Amino acid sequence: MKTPKRLEQALIKLYNAFHNDELNPECCSACAVGNILDNHDSWKHLSNDHGSLTLSYVGRVHETLGRKFNGYSPLELLQIERIFLQACGFTVPLCHYNTKPENPRNKEILFNGLCAVVAYLCELDGIANVMDYSKIFEFENENPVYKFDVIYD
Known part of the structure; x- marks a missing residue:
């Protein structure tokens, strides 16, 4: 199955942001959606609260008009961010008195967030989760279903 363009582009951007330490859940231009939208923070006007699924007036207008941002509707973007x-451990919507992880830029915390986002992005496009590695451990009659060439240096 061919990976849809919007998914492929989103995965590349999230991958690069994660490995370049440019992923920050508390920054609208460096969070998951901020990275998917090329590090622009204008998406924050789609809702009145960061992490909310309630569209603002601007968000409702864009949703009603069928607008897409790098392939995603306003509601899809809000769901991705939520x-x-x-998954990073925040209570949403973000607010100074809501709980949050002690170190939100911790790689393990960000990885957990990305895993959840990738699963949702794949679900949106109707494809199997690209991060599901359980297939490599499948077996039939005591033999692995998939064979890999192991190269030792």
Whole structure:
């Protein structure tokens, strides 16, 4: 199955942000959606609260008009961000009195957030989760279903 363009582009951007330490759940231009949208923070006007699924007036207008931002609707973007924040350990919507992880830029925390986002992005496009590695451990009649060439240096 061919990976849809919007998914492929989103995965590349999230991968690069993660490995270049440019992923920050508390920054609208460096969070999951901020990275998917080329590090622009204008998406924050789609809702009144970071992490909320309630569209603002601007968000409702864009949603009603069928607008897409790098392939994603306003509601899809809000859901992506909510999933990312929650998987990173934030209580949403973000607020100074809501709980948050002690170190939100911790790689393990960010990885958990990304895993949840990737699963949702794949679900949106109706494809199997590209991060599901359980297939490599499948077996039939005591033999692995998939064979890999192991190269030792």
